[in-house]
Amino acid sequence: MRRQRKLFMVQGIVTSLVITACSSSPGPVVEPPKPAPASLEAPQTEPEKLEFSPACSQWDPSGLEWRELVDFSSNTVSDSSGVEVVLSRSSLPRAGATRYNTGIEICPGFLWIVTHAGESRFISLTDQTWSKGPTLETSGSIENIAASGVESGGEVWGFRGSVASGDWLYLSDAVVDTQAKCIRVDVHRVAISGLLAKDNSTTVVYESKPCVDYTSDRRAKTPIKIHMGGALAYSAERDELYVTMGDFHLGVGFAREVADRVVFMADGEIVEVGTPNEIFDDPKEARTKQFLAQIL
DSSP states (O other): OOOEEEEEEETOOOOOOOEEOOOSSOOOEEOOOOOOOSSOOOOTTOSOOOOOOTHHHHOOGGGSOEEEOEEEEEEEEEOTTOOEEEEEEEEOOOOSSSEEOEEEEEETTEEEEEOTTSEEEEEETTTTEEEEEEEOOOSSOOSOOSOTTBOOOSTTSEEEEEEEETTEEEEEEEEEETTTTEEEEEEEEEEHHHHHTTOOOOEEEEEOSSOEESOSHHHHHSOBOSOOEEEEEEETTTTEEEEEEOOGGGOHHHHHHHOSEEEEEETTEEEEEEOHHHHHHSOOSHHHHHHHHHHO
């Protein structure tokens, strides 16, 4: 990784995929699924095939205990061009949290999903079964704390988004740092080989700066209500990891300090894009000027 770029979205919040866990039963123990082929023949219309870690070809899922997913159903639909797509759905396995915040196809035919608190599961798409994964540790507190400047606790804090590249998985983490009394976004790097072996080791490779103080009088009047961000993207061409942070509760001062580029959005549309100085000191669009006049 050469560098990380930060993009701040004013009046826009980037959200991660949210999968709800509704299972009322863990389901019976079943035979472990067979590994899916490491690579599949893709139609010529496909631009490229997914690249998975070489660790997938050495992983033996039969060493795990697998249980059936409940409420499973599947049906086939066709799009306007006649291409058939199989849609499957089921209740996800119960976890300590009320939902899973992010998930990714970590090996061919296998999803890995994780809650905000780091509790994870493997899902076999071909066998409709699941197995326990490792429990990862977040950087900050995910419990309610006695601080008027932040509405802490709950699924909006902790692990938020995920992206894979080669042998590595990257996880964003919305951090409430109770020692430094501030909030930030961390990015954890996890070896996919270790994850498959149920190793819970992670390495923090990025911390957003500044860590935003939640103890000031100003912050008590407008507490930080939700996470700072967490959307991740990776460019293989540039070998760059991108971290998107966007939460209007942090204020425009935070945007000026941490962002390389600022995006002003209104009614779901991008109005203006520029550097912090361009947007805050010399905006071009009337809607941007009107908005800034109301808050500055």
